[in-house]
Amino acid sequence: MRGTLWIVLGLFPLVDGHPTLKTNQNSLETADAALNHQSGSLNSVLHLDDTEKAALEPTRVDPAFPMKELNTSHYPATRAARVAQHYLNYHHGSPSKWFMVHDIKKASSEDIPEVGTKYHVQFSVQEQATKEIVGNCTAEILFRQTEEQSAPEVNCTCDDLLKIETSDADHALYHHIKHQPEPMTGMDIPDSQGNIPKEMEPFWYLGGIGASFIMWQQSNESTLYNMVHVHSVKQLNSENDLLAFDYVVLLHDMVSQEIIHWHMQVAWNPTQGVKVTQCHLLPKGTMKQPSAEKHKI
Amino acid sequence: MELGIQATCILILFPYLHSSKVSYEGIYQEQALKDYSYTRYHPMEEIYEWMDKVKNQYQDVVSQHFLGTTYEKRPIYFFKIGEKSDKPKKVIWVDCGIHAREWISPAFCQWFVKEILQNYKTDAKIKRFLQNMDFYVVPVLNIDGYIYTWTTDRLWRKSRSPSPFSNCTSVGTDLNRNFDSAWCCIGGSRNCSSQTFCGSAPGSESESKAVMELVNNKKNDILCFLTIHSYGQLIMTPFGEPGKTASNHDELMEVGQLASRAVEQKHGISYTVGPPSVVLYNYTGSSHDWARDIGIEFSYTFELRDNGTFGFILPEDQIQPTCEEAMAGVTTIVEYVHNKQFGSAAAATVALWSTVLASYLSLLVLVQ
Numbered sequence: 001m002r003g004t005l006w007i008v009l010g011l012f013p014l015v016d017g018h019p020t021l022k023t024n025q026n027s028l029e030t031a032d033a034a035l036n037h038q039s040g041s042l043n044s045v046l047h048l049d050d051t052e053k054a055a056l057e058p059t060r061v062d063p064a065f066p067m068k069e070l071n072t073s074h075y076p077a078t079r080a081a082r083v084a085q086h087y088l089n090y091h092h093g094s095p096s097k098w099f100m101v102h103d104i105k106k107a108s109s110e111d112i113p114e115v116g117t118k119y120h121v122q123f124s125v126q127e128q129a130t131k132e133i134v135g136n137c138t139a140e141i142l143f144r145q146t147e148e149q150s151a152p153e154v155n156c157t158c159d160d161l162l163k164i165e166t167s168d169a170d171h172a173l174y175h176h177i178k179h180q181p182e183p184m185t186g187m188d189i190p191d192s193q194g195n196i197p198k199e200m201e202p203f204w205y206l207g208g209i210g211a212s213f214i215m216w217q218q219s220n221e222s223t224l225y226n227m228v229h230v231h232s233v234k235q236l237n238s239e240n241d242l243l244a245f246d247y248v249v250l251l252h253d254m255v256s257q258e259i260i261h262w263h264m265q266v267a268w269n270p271t272q273g274v275k276v277t278q279c280h281l282l283p284k285g286t287m288k289q290p291s292a293e294k295h296k297i
Numbered sequence: 298m299e300l301g302i303q304a305t306c307i308l309i310l311f312p313y314l315h316s317s318k319v320s321y322e323g324i325y326q327e328q329a330l331k332d333y334s335y336t337r338y339h340p341m342e343e344i345y346e347w348m349d350k351v352k353n354q355y356q357d358v359v360s361q362h363f364l365g366t367t368y369e370k371r372p373i374y375f376f377k378i379g380e381k382s383d384k385p386k387k388v389i390w391v392d393c394g395i396h397a398r399e400w401i402s403p404a405f406c407q408w409f410v411k412e413i414l415q416n417y418k419t420d421a422k423i424k425r426f427l428q429n430m431d432f433y434v435v436p437v438l439n440i441d442g443y444i445y446t447w448t449t450d451r452l453w454r455k456s457r458s459p460s461p462f463s464n465c466t467s468v469g470t471d472l473n474r475n476f477d478s479a480w481c482c483i484g485g486s487r488n489c490s491s492q493t494f495c496g497s498a499p500g501s502e503s504e505s506k507a508v509m510e511l512v513n514n515k516k517n518d519i520l521c522f523l524t525i526h527s528y529g530q531l532i533m534t535p536f537g538e539p540g541k542t543a544s545n546h547d548e549l550m551e552v553g554q555l556a557s558r559a560v561e562q563k564h565g566i567s568y569t570v571g572p573p574s575v576v577l578y579n580y581t582g583s584s585h586d587w588a589r590d591i592g593i594e595f596s597y598t599f600e601l602r603d604n605g606t607f608g609f610i611l612p613e614d615q616i617q618p619t620c621e622e623a624m625a626g627v628t629t630i631v632e633y634v635h636n637k638q639f640g641s642a643a644a645a646t647v648a649l650w651s652t653v654l655a656s657y658l659s660l661l662v663l664v665q
Binding site for chain 2: 051071073074075078082100128190192193194195196226228229250251254255256257258259284
């Protein structure tokens with residue numbers, strides 16, 4: 001069955017003549033021609049390359065097969081890839097390493113009756129500290145049809161990603177924190193102007209990695225989450241070799257535009273990675289909003 | 298001894314200063330505007346002061362006008378930037394700061410004004426723009442909300458008007474759901490505590506009403522309506538309603554793609570082009586949908602940096618690169634729209650020389 005599916009997918013490029021596609025292609029060409037006629041000087045300017053033309057095309061649907069190829073710049077693909085990003089960060093991120101989806105190469109979805117929708121996404125990944133494009137990942141994201149919110153199931157494999165070596169930086173940070181006389185605390189990361197003091201950056205990353213767990217768990221096909229603010233972070237006492245922190249983070253859901261506050265406790269050491277040990281949603285209005293700095297003259 | 302030299306210098310220079318029409322006041326203002334930082338975020342009182350300085354320094358091409366008042370009774374001003382003319386001119390509309398927390402947006406409008414005014418005498422393209430068109434620029438539309446993000450809540454989005462419903466105590470309407478375009482049908486909320494509350498009626502908010510009044514009055518002259526937001530790195534065409542496309546959708550997309558290429562050439566940042574209903578989410582009642590509905594052919598929403606790392610709280614060190622790339626994108630669209638209306642500079646030159654040649658030839662014939 002799987003083999004058949006792969007063969008079918010391989011044959012997709014040979015399928016042509018879909019009426020919706022053709023119409024759009026025609027209207028593109030007509031628009032081009034009309035514009036060329038209007039002004040010769042515009043001719044050279046309006047030539048689109050294949051990638052740009054592809055981006056203008058709608059989703060292809062072939063009713064004989066459940067697999068639907070998605071336009072990689074349209075939101076179904078973007079939202080699914082974001083879930084994979086949150087999953088990746090929670091499992092492989094650290095205070096020195098935070099990943100973003102850089103470019104979605106390919107995306108498709110399949111409706112599984114009485115189960116839900118499964119997305120297949122291929123994307124390149126950028127690491128935030130170094131800004132380097134560090135590798136490519138392939139992910140499957142299953143959004144189950146449930147009445148209550150349930151975490152999407154994610155399978156994600158990446159080439160070369162895990163080779164990024166941050167253990168030196170992580171170990172150095174771990175020892176630095178362990179040997180401080182007082183437990184660390186921080187607030188309002190970043191400040192209103194977007195500044196983050198250098199010494200707070202790892203705690204911003206750590207908050208982001210912990211928040212990735214929450215964002216992964218809370219995602220569905222109608223959400224697109226980002227962490228926009230660390231309201232507070234406070235180091236907790238811990239008896240074992242894990243460092244523990246208490247966070248309040250603000251998440252932004254692009255689709256509803258809402259800002260939601262989550263309280264979480266995060267445990268970390270360089271060998272075991274990041275774990276969210278507890279978290280709960282804070283009701284709206286239970287706490288002061290992030291304060292804006294007084295303006296500088 | 299030094300004082301004597303200084304006094305002598307002033308005495309010698311005085312007649313020149315007087316005759317060159319550079320007043321002491323003018324020098325003071327020029328220095329003050331020169332010191333204005335376009336790579337920092339400014340609170341509203343500094344933006345009001347900046348507008349004053351700009352309109353005074355660039356009187357030849359800038360005038361400041363009253364658009365309307367906010368809920369909290371603050372004046373909303375816009376600049377009209379262009380060569381003065383007795384005849385009505387075509388207009389490019391650019392507004393910023395409709396959503397309070399999107400600070401990079403007003404920063405961009407200030408940058409945009411600065412770029413136009415610092416370069417219009419030397420840059421042939423901008424010179425032509427100002428000859429043939431007027432730019433109407435609103436640096437901050439949602440002034441009440443913007444001030445609220447400085448004093449109280451950095452992540453506030455809406456206006457600051459109280460709820461129209463007695464059983465709902467939350468404040469604010471989403472101005473970009475308050476426009477009269479399939480108002481509150483989709484992607485907006487009837488719940489006043491929602492971030493996308495559409496208000497009690499289309500144009501119930503004085504801020505959006507002010508935009509609709511002016512833009513509607515000038516709609517036959519407005520070539521392009523641009524509204525600047527963050528974040529998301531998008532160049533959005535109409536419409537937010539799924540399945541609804543503009544009659545010139547293909548052209549809007551192609552010009553959008555041109556703009557996106559120009560953006561990417563600056564700093565390698567990719568901006569996605571398309572209607573919100575496919576690249577973001579479904580919503581109606583937005584300003585750019587309304588502008589297209591009333592017949593303004595080119596209408597775009599820009600969502601500037603970033604893609605979620607910092608979101609609304611974009612660091613100041615990203616203001617310059619963000620504004621540079623947005624400037625490239627906006628200029629591309631403006632240039633296209635301008636050339637479509639007035640012909641390109643090359644075409645204009647050809648037309649001019651053709652006229653000259655034709656006149657010369659007819660003169661020759663007459664003389665013969």
